[in-house]
Amino acid sequence: MKALLLRDLRLALRAGGGFGLGLAFFLIVTMLVPFSVGPEATLLRAIAPGVLWLGALLACLLSLDRLLALDLEDGSLELLLTAPLPLEGALAVKALAHWLTTGLPLVLAAPFLGVMLQLAAPGHLWLLASLALGTPALSVIGMFGAALTVGMKRGGLLLSLLVLPLYIPTLIFGAEVARRGAAGLEATTPLLMLAGLTLAVVALMPFAAAAVLRMGLR
Template sequence: MIALLTRDLRLAVRAGGGFGLGLAFFLIVTVLVPFGVGPETALLTKIAPGILWIGALLACLLSLDRILALDWEDGSLDLLATAPLPMEGIVTIKALAHWITTGLPLVLAAPALGVLLSLPTEGYLWLVVSLAVGTPALSVIGTFGAALTVGLKRGGLLMSLLVLPMYVPTLIFGAEVARRGAEGLTVQTPLLMLAGISFGALALLPFASAGVLRVNLR
């Protein structure tokens, strides 16, 4: 499993789908928002949690098609299907590799980008917490979408259409945690809901993704 994780991390970076691409997109979204809505500090402070979460979601979405596509193209996916490691474990490792190369850098960079949107000081901790709890769900759900569309020509657009509706609950509760934290309100309820989504996705979707891959590889 460690060897597979290391391999996927190297492939993600070499193929251009690593942390650099996601961070660049996250930065672009954060920088463009003040130009679009105006420089008013009060307005930016109000919308900052939601904008940062939308930027993180879209940055994760940007690299989803690379999770399984490279293995499909070079035939590695067929070899992995016959390996001693269960397909559920393979899918979980690939989701973990995606989170390390995309989700984790976004979590670490979010406070610095929050400065550009005048995020209140009280909101930085809860922004990081919400992204740390919610982004694993984005990677696991995205892996499921990648499994559904693997092998399809121009499957990236179809995958986006399939995955985005499943991302909505994570976006709602993640942004709510950051918003309430920035306003000094209690965050217990949305944080528990966000954690429930992540744990539910981690518990169920690897089996669904493995089943879909088995069908696609027949």
């Protein structure tokens, strides 16, 4: 599992579509918002939690189509199906590699980008906590979508259409945690809901992804 994780990390960093692209997209979205809605601090402060969460979600989408595409191209996907390591475990490791190269940089960058959107000081810690809890779910759900569309021509658009509805609960609870935290309100309840959602996704989605991948590659 360690060797597979290190391999996927190297592929993500060398092939592009991971760390740099997602982070650059997140930065561009955050920088463009003040130009589109105006520089009024009160307005920016009100929309900052939702904008930052939406930007992180869309940044995660950029590299999902490459989660299994490279393995399919070089033939290693067929080897994973016959390897001693269970396919569910292999897919979970690949989702972890995606989160480390895409989700984690977004989590670390979000508080700094929150300053650009005038996010209230109490909201920074809540934003960091919500993204740290929510972005793993985005990577695991994305793995499921990649398993559904692997091998399809122009599957990137279809992947986005399949995954976006599944992202909505995570977006709702994550943005609500940041919004309540920035307003000085109690944010424990949506944070616990977000944590429970992530745990459920991490526990179940690798099995669903492995099942559809086996059916798709028969």
